[in-house]
Amino acid sequence: MRVLLTGGGTGGHIYPALAVARRLQEMDSEVELLYVGTKRGLESTIVPREKIPFKTIEVEGFMRSLNFEGIKYNLRSVHLFLKSISEAKKIIRTFQPDVVLGTGGYVSAPICYAASKEGIATVVHEQNSFLGLTNKFLLRYIDRLAISFDDIYEQMKKYQEKVVFTGNPRAQEVNSANLPMIDHVLGLDVTKPIALIFGGSRGAPKINQAVVEAYPILRTRGYQIIFVPGEEHYKKIVKQLNDVSPLARNPHFVVRPYIDHMIDILRNVSVIVSRSGATTIAEITVLGIPSVLIPSPYVTDDHQTKNAQSLVNNEAAILLKEDQLSGKSLLSKLDELMNSVNKRSFMSERARELGQPRATDQLIQVMLDEVKNKKK
Numbered sequence: 001m002r003v004l005l006t007g008g009g010t011g012g013h014i015y016p017a018l019a020v021a022r023r024l025q026e027m028d029s030e031v032e033l034l035y036v037g038t039k040r041g042l043e044s045t046i047v048p049r050e051k052i053p054f055k056t057i058e059v060e061g062f063m064r065s066l067n068f069e070g071i072k073y074n075l076r077s078v079h080l081f082l083k084s085i086s087e088a089k090k091i092i093r094t095f096q097p098d099v100v101l102g103t104g105g106y107v108s109a110p111i112c113y114a115a116s117k118e119g120i121a122t123v124v125h126e127q128n129s130f131l132g133l134t135n136k137f138l139l140r141y142i143d144r145l146a147i148s149f150d151d152i153y154e155q156m157k158k159y160q161e162k163v164v165f166t167g168n169p170r171a172q173e174v175n176s177a178n179l180p181m182i183d184h185v186l187g188l189d190v191t192k193p194i195a196l197i198f199g200g201s202r203g204a205p206k207i208n209q210a211v212v213e214a215y216p217i218l219r220t221r222g223y224q225i226i227f228v229p230g231e232e233h234y235k236k237i238v239k240q241l242n243d244v245s246p247l248a249r250n251p252h253f254v255v256r257p258y259i260d261h262m263i264d265i266l267r268n269v270s271v272i273v274s275r276s277g278a279t280t281i282a283e284i285t286v287l288g289i290p291s292v293l294i295p296s297p298y299v300t301d302d303h304q305t306k307n308a309q310s311l312v313n314n315e316a317a318i319l320l321k322e323d324q325l326s327g328k329s330l331l332s333k334l335d336e337l338m339n340s341v342n343k344r345s346f347m348s349e350r351a352r353e354l355g356q357p358r359a360t361d362q363l364i365q366v367m368l369d370e371v372k373n374k375k376k
Ligand SMILES: CC(=O)N[C@H]1[C@@H](OP(=O)(O)OP(=O)(O)OC[C@H]2O[C@@H](n3ccc(=O)[nH]c3=O)[C@H](O)[C@@H]2O)O[C@H](CO)[C@@H](O)[C@@H]1O
Pocket: 010, 011, 012, 013, 015, 104, 127, 128, 170, 198, 199, 200, 201, 202, 228, 257, 258, 259, 260, 261, 262, 275, 276, 277, 278, 279, 280, 281, 283, 296, 299, 303, 304
């Protein structure tokens, strides 16, 4: 079977596609994969490292504001989009996939559109509790839309028969990974609580700033912390922290620009402080990790607040709004969780109730069903 995967820009769109890729390879050693992304998206570094054949096309998003600059930018995007459809068709005709899976981000629009026009089984996965712009556009052309939050169903209107609930495939991957038992991770003792602080796949300056503000007190608490400010912000943040107190003298406070093998870390942390991107949510719930969620207010239709709310409503996470985020509030939420085993185990159970441990297999089944349907 030949499977074309596409999706990108940020990790939240890439890791679900990779979870499907790895599971397909486990199920069928003969499966042929091709991943199509853009040069600028994170996929251009993440996917080749996974040794999955990778091709790029040029495509850009649209600007929401319609001032002169916005219109100029959007005209260029329309031009690129039309060009990218013919590039996509070429890739599809050469690779001849049995099925195409799109996991969102601009790049999946021309690929999934072209695939459906070429009569190929096309499945799109939406990670969020809100239908993204790309997926909204694709809905009328594709065969199935797989979703991760039930309440999105209402937004589908006349396309509801295409919608199927699978969950986010990254959940099954992090849950079923066969990892050796270890006693240390990044030099920290896994038998004692570790908190992981990060701001999605690209880092979040406001979260980074709050950590820098909290650091003078945080370092004296002696908590084990893994802090991931994001590649782009790493150098500046390390300098700011070192100015307060050299990191070398605080071995329980580990800072990394990006974590390549997040599964190893996730399986060994007791608390997470992060944005509420949908794929992070899928990981937190399936593993039952207590969390402090700080939704990004800069995303479409405030969807990260909706993502976070699904956990908060089940008492599985603490919500910290960005406008209330400071060194002080971050420290107080961290204290609340790091100092109470009972609270952590209660939240852990509540989070796990929302986990989706069979999501990859369910999504693959939908893809296989569509391949069969096309052959009928
Ligand atoms: C600003 C923005 O547009 N964010 C969107 C983007 O977020 P973003 O890409 O940040 O997505 P998520 O939080 O959903 O996923 C991040 C992924 O990156 C991984 N990770 C993160 C840091 C690191 O060092 N190493 C690593 O592997 C996480 O474990 C997770 O698997 O896509 C999500 C899924 O559509 C959306 O819900 C978010 O709203």
